[in-house]
Amino acid sequence: MVLLFRKDKSPKEKIAYIISRIFEPLLWLGLLGVAVISSPAMDGHSRTMWSAELLVFLVGLPLLTLWLAFRKGKITDIDFTKKEERTPYLLAAIFYWALGMILTWGLGGPKVIIKILFVAVILGIMMLVINFRYKVSGHALGYTIAVLLMNEFYNWQYWWLIILVPVVWWSRQAQKKHTWGQLVLGTILAVAGWGIWIGIK
Numbered sequence: 586m587v588l589l590f591r592k593d594k595s596p597k598e599k600i601a602y603i604i605s606r607i608f609e610p611l612l613w614l615g616l617l618g619v620a621v622i623s624s625p626a627m628d629g630h631s632r633t634m635w636s637a638e639l640l641v642f643l644v645g646l647p648l649l650t651l652w653l654a655f656r657k658g659k660i661t662d663i664d665f666t667k668k669e670e671r672t673p674y675l676l677a678a679i680f681y682w683a684l685g686m687i688l689t690w691g692l693g694g695p696k697v698i699i700k701i702l703f704v705a706v707i708l709g710i711m712m713l714v715i716n717f718r719y720k721v722s723g724h725a726l727g728y729t730i731a732v733l734l735m736n737e738f739y740n741w742q743y744w745w746l747i748i749l750v751p752v753v754w755w756s757r758q759a760q761k762k763h764t765w766g767q768l769v770l771g772t773i774l775a776v777a778g779w780g781i782w783i784g785i786k
């Protein structure tokens with residue numbers, strides 16, 4: 586939020602910053618979690634118990650890790666401008682998602698939660714591997730996969746959210762956080778994750 590009050594930042598950069606915060610990956614993964622919990626896919630299961638489990642592993646623990654890393658100076662900023670700082674965080678997130686997936690499977694939990702966490706693990710690993718050589722946009726990836734899967738649950742009632750993907754691209758490029766190639770790659774990975782989701786029976 587400090588950026589909004591800095592005089593050396595242009596109105597364009599300030600608007601881009603606000604848009605980036607609106608399209609935070611973990612925020613949209615959290616909204617995806619809420620969409621799943623409210624969907625018919627959860628019928629026959631305890632929504633209270635499994636919603637808590639999904640949100641803790643999908644979003645809660647990664648968010649807590651991000652906050653602690655920022656407080657302890659392990660990362661320069663919450664956007665992970667330096668790609669080298671992403672590796673420990675991605676490893677932690679992949680661990681949380683895998684643990685949540687195994688726990689859900691072991692307790693006979695909803696298949697839909699296992700599928701979501703499985704896709705998260707696969708995308709996390711893909712991003713981790715690519716990150717060693719090239720930076721991928723987490724905003725483009727997180728927002729796009731969240732919107733695609735959200736629409737899978739609600740018969741594409743929210744198809745118009747896809748139109749906002751270029752807005753996410755612009756906000757990240759305007760702040761010089763990513764190149765266009767990195768933004769497109771993040772979106773391509775999200776589409777790949779969607780394909781994996783569709784392919785799992």
